[in-house]
């Protein structure tokens with residue numbers, strides 16, 4: 001295997017006496033699409049900021065294209081397109097001016113940027129808002145502009161921190177489509193997300209983080225295989241009864257998660273399990289059999305649901 | 309390989325500097341042209357008002373002023389001092405309140421530092437922008453003063469580069485100080501320092517009227533050096549003392565740049 | 579349900595509740611307020627006493643100031659100016675904060691307290707702050723031997739009246755503006771500064787060219803200053819003019835306050 005594009009070893013970040021990132025290791029190969037998953041406060045954004053060379057680490061090593069971003073910040077950042085979790089557009093400027101000046105920060109020529117702007121405005125569906133000050137944009141429009149801005153410099157590595165949060169379904173699909181095409185062109189993607197469908201769609205490989213550490217690593221399918229069963233049976237007995245019946249049900253399946261509103265039963269054959277439950281004279285108010293997803297992996301690893 | 313990478317490699321960018329401070333000027337201009345001209349107009353009107361008020365009003369009370377061996381009309385005396393003052397105010401306005409905003413509220417510098425720009429690009433760019441503002445104020449003021457017939461000779465034009473140096477010094481120092489402030493209340497301290505400095509530093513009267521010890525204190529303050537330097541060029545009194553004033557400001561500029569870029573790095577590249 | 583909320587009580591004293599809340603929040607910055615309120619007068623008194631006062635005495639003596647020592651001549655103006663500055667700080671910032679930055683007024687208005695009471699409360703708390711600043715100033719004037727204890731105590735009343743007049747108008751202005759980008763700049767440089775310079779502060783208004791004198795006529799600072807000079811030193815202001823000054827300032831208070839209260843109510847209802 002060729003040398004990884006991004007290589008992280010023992011990365012640790014301490015704020016005061018709080019350890020936000022606790023000795024993590026991972027590699028990202030060129031052209032790969034790599035995801036960071038984890039509950040709020042897991043340390044995803046902190047890791048992303050360190051990769052982006054906008055935050056220094058406490059210990060460990062980071063190499064991007066064989067360079068330490070801390071020592072070669074400007075040089076490394078010239079390769080990167082960054083979409084931070086929080087939009088940080090230039091409120092005093094208009095939509096086009098934001099794209100323009102951002103390109104200028106990279107030293108790009110006016111001619112290059114001018115052409116690029118037209119393409120990006122179309123991608124971000126902001127043609128009608130081109131001369132509007134960004135303060136006057138809606139939340140989703142700002143997000144789209146922030147993403148477009150990250151593409152101005154035609155980066156070879158894109159760092160996207162929760163890119164689709166706040167986007168409507170259409171905008172989300174436009175972005176996915178764009179990311180697929182960028183990947184085809186050999187761009188490396190590193191992204192965080194709270195949407196498991198997005199992670200399954202976009203990531204070749206991902207890590208699940210919790211409390212600053214990596215809990216698991218693999219492809220979406222691999223992780224599902226490793227950490228979950230083939231099928232899941234979701235049953236509801238009403239909030240009060242759920243707890244009552246839980247112990248009895250737990251013996252009928254490989255593993256069970258008790259959520260406030262429902263019980264998740266992990267099994268190879270959901271329908272068969274449901275029949276067993278009926279035979280035991282327990283009658284759930286609702287039931288659903290589905291395939292295991294990344295969400296189940298996530299739940300198993302972090303003990304928390306993602307989408308409440 | 310993308311264009312951005314080519315550019316970064318050609319420029320031999322270091323961790324602190326990408327060699328591109330001028331893009332901050334470009335950004336300053338974009339933001340400025342769509343905002344409004346009120347600050348420029350007010351910045352220019354202020355010293356003119358001072359000149360009118362003190363020239364007419366105080367002039368009648370004070371009469372002529374003697375500095376060293378020369379005696380001159382009061383209005384003529386205060387004109388160069390006010391020029392230095394307006395250069396300072398213009399520079400301070402941009403390098404303190406504006407910088408405070410971009411540092412703490414809009415987080416603009418943080419965004420810039422997530423591009424290949426380095427802290428020194430930002431410090432240099434912002435300070436130059438403040439310098440240009442200071443320069444514009446002083447040019448406007450000089451025009452009015454000339455129209456009022458208060459310029460002693462054509463060489464008073466040399467006071468403009470002197471005023472630029474003043475603006476540069478205060479801009480750089482002001483930005484360095486601002487980078488330590490976190491709240492609006494702390495920003496209030498800037499006024500607490502500026503007001504007495506403006507009152508005492510001899511723009512409105514020669515500091516020789518002070519008791520000896522006070523005179524010494526004033527002579528340590530930057531505004532006094534600013535006023536004396538501008539006054540020297542204004543009247544064409546170029547003695548070796550001017551070199552001291554110039555040196556004072558060069559040190560101030562260097563110190564300000566150094567502290568600012570270190571602070572930006574410490575604040576945002578954490 | 580009886581929650582113990584006495585609506586009648588609130589309707590009667592709501593403004594006082596607001597004022598008390600404002601005073602409590604000022605107390606948080608008491609060290610900065612005290613530093614400014616003591617530091618400012620100190621600097622002015624020293625700068626004038628040892629600086630420009632000396633020049634004036636060397637120049638025209640006391641002939642230009644109706645026989646009054648120069649520092650005593652400007653003292654009533656400085657006092658009124660400090661009242662104006664205090665009222666301005668404590669009306670403009672809270673109002674913009676209340677409507678825009680933190681939207682505190684909207685929260686207060688969601689209780690039985692009305693917009694009118696909020697306006698009045700903010701105004702009253704600002705007057706308290708002015709009284710505080712002016713009293714400190716007055717004590718310093720006594721300490722510097724600028725005025726003698728006696729009828730000059732009236733200076734405090736007059737200064738606060740000047741602050742009240744200006745404050746009522748500026749409260750209205752702050753409640754109107756939606757976009758405050760340049761508000762402080764315009765206020766500071768095109769209102770406060772000219773008012774300070776052209777209200778007969780540093781020299782009699784009559785020594786200005788006639789076309790600049792109207793600035794003084796409409797300025798609360800001039801009216802308060804003239805009243806103060808008369809109260810403290812028998813400056814020679816006619817009884818007629820004394821009543822004109824008092825009426826002018828009182829009218830501003832009433833009109834400004836009525837307009838502000840109406841504007842607060844309207845804006846909160848929007």
Ligand SMILES: Nc1ncnc2c1ncn2[C@@H]1O[C@H](COP(=O)(O)OP(=O)(O)OP(=O)(O)O)[C@@H](O)[C@H]1O
Pocket residue numbers: 015018020038039040041042043044045046047085
């Ligand atoms: N500048 C900072 N100072 C102190 N603590 C911080 C700082 N930045 C982040 N943290 C802490 O580090 C931890 C990880 O934060 P981080 O933003 O990386 O989480 P995240 O995984 O991105 O979460 P989210 O899903 O909510 O975005 C959190 O507990 C956070 O409070």
Ligand SMILES: [Mg+2]
Pocket residue numbers: 044045046085161
């Ligand atoms: Mg995050």
